[in-house]
Amino acid sequence: MIFFWRKFLNYFYILFFLFCSFIMGSAYSENITGDNTVNSTSNNNTTQKKFDANGTSLTISESTTLSTDSSQTVNIFTKNNGTVTVESGSSIFSNGALSSNTIQGKNQSGLTVTNSGTISAGNSKAINLLDATNSNITNNAGGIIKSNTNTITVTATNDNDANNVTINNSGEIYAEDISRSNTPSNAVKSEDDTDNITIINNSGGYIHNNNDNENAFRGSTVFVSAVSTATFTNSGTIENKAGVDGFALGLNGSGVTVNLKDKGKVIGKISIEGSGHTIKLQHGAGQGYFYETTGDGTYDLEDLDGNPVVKGSAGSIGQAGNEMLDETLSYKSLNIRKSLTRFKKSEEYLNQNEAWGELFTSFHKRKEKKSTLRLGSKTTSVGANIINPISENKNFIVSVETGLLNISQDHDIKKNGFLAGLHFNEIEIFNTNSELFILGGANYNKSERNILTNTTTTGDLNVTDSYENYQFLMGAKTNLDNLFSNSSMNSSLPDISFNFGYSYTPSHEESKYFTWEEKDIYNGSIALSDEYEIINDEKTNFYFSWIADARSVIDDNVQVFYVNGVKGSYSQNNDLKKELSLSAGINYEYKFSENNIFLMSLDGLQTSQDTGGLQANLNYNLKF
Incomplete structure (x- = not known):
């Protein structure tokens, strides 16, 4: 009898366990087919x-x-x-x-x-x-x-x-x-x-x-x-x-x-x-x-x-300022040439005994072109050009400039630079009466760029650098009439100029990961230019001026760089080595009195490298 009750209890426990499992399974699992929604009115969300x-x-x-x-x-x-x-x-x-x-x-x-x-x-x-x-x-x-x-x-x-x-x-x-x-x-x-x-x-x-x-x-x-x-x-x-x-x-x-x-x-x-x-x-x-x-x-x-x-x-590493060295040389040369034109039309030039100077501010914007690695950029600059006659035919030139270059991909370069040299009003070159300028100087650059990296807790890093580059500019200009001495043409032809630029950047090292070897670049250009008088009387001189410039890189070396000690190199795309530029402007000079002269000019720039720009120049001469 005892054996019977023990066996009965064992079966009871088994059946009870199976029953509970069935009940629990029904409560905690639901087989679904078709389209089903659990929402705020559902009672089956557990x-x-x-x-x-x-x-x-x-x-x-x-x-x-x-x-x-x-x-x-x-x-x-x-x-x-x-x-x-x-x-x-x-x-x-x-x-x-x-x-x-x-x-x-x-x-x-x-x-x-x-x-x-x-x-x-x-x-x-x-x-x-x-x-x-x-x-x-x-x-x-x-x-x-x-x-x-x-x-x-x-x-x-x-x-x-x-x-x-x-x-x-x-x-x-x-x-x-x-x-x-x-x-x-x-x-x-x-x-x-x-x-x-x-x-x-x-x-x-x-x-x-x-x-x-x-x-x-x-x-x-x-x-x-x-x-x-x-x-x-x-x-x-x-x-x-x-x-x-x-x-x-x-x-x-x-x-x-x-x-x-x-x-x-x-x-x-x-x-x-x-x-x-x-x-x-x-x-x-x-x-x-x-x-x-x-x-x-x-x-x-x-x-x-x-x-x-x-x-x-x-x-x-983005090439940044290195990729733009040839253009920077070209725009500096254009700035000097336009300034010399205004100087030669001023009263100071006629008197040959007084210094002449102008303040300028400029803005250039270049569009990006991915296929040639042309970087988008914006450049804002302010500066001054000062020309002081030191003899009847010779002038001393000083140009100072400070600016900020904003390059795409979070890269900024602050620039401070100067150029100094001589301008010859008239000099004979290959039996042709010409004018000539020769300038040399330096730029001091402070660079800050943001790079992406997996070595910081933010995923990016600001990398800084300070470096110099040295520049040399030279240009000779004459009138096309002088090249055709036997010409019987009565109309005035534009001026023609031949220009040369050289830039040298020593090797330098950024604060993290990136090192640059030295860089040389040589520029050459041919330009046509002219000025057209609109108003010219005792008090007012208002004229239009233009320069059309065709520039090309004559020679440059491959830029060698290192990323964390590993060598790489960059060669500028050939399409970036050539540039056609057209700069045109209006120039207004007003003579308040014999001792007070005001000059203002506004120039526009457009190039084949999709660079557009404006430059304003201001001169006020007060004599005592």
């Missing part, structure tokens, strides 16, 4: 949603939270073409401390997850794509996908496929757990044996973790491995908050392509293992950058904007 047919969809809306204390709050297993949509303000949680795989997409194809709210796991894997193919995850701006570790994971097991997966982020994806010895803590990870994985972090997207593990597989914010091909594109920010010695990006396997674009930032080292990888950089023409890389993997570097890039890490 039950697991298990997809039970192909083409099933689930939408969480109206700021509702679908939440369980277990794993796999949304379970898509062997059901294809499923859709999960989390609208703004809504959430899906697996809350338990050991809960994982908030959205489990296992052994399926065609899953689409679109998140504008929050998807969160208490432990690991907010989204787990296990042996999954042809799946798409989109995290929109404002969306959050988070877990303690391995927030979005793509994994292949037992010779199954995990391929053709796209992860597109414009919101925030992160693994919030601080490193735990050998526990991986990636924000996004595609593991070995996956293939054709595409990860895109758009502008405004933020992917981060906090793991200082020395193993890139365990510690990288984003880890990408592939059998034959995968792509990671960053225009936003990826950051390992453990610091710049942690890994932000890890590559392994074969054929991973990394695209670092726009103003996207990488904060933390880049680990490269495996083979056949490619890092493509597209931060803009002239943008400087330096990315520290580690590992024994093989990779190629490409700068899609045409900037010279050096390997041994990944670095490039």
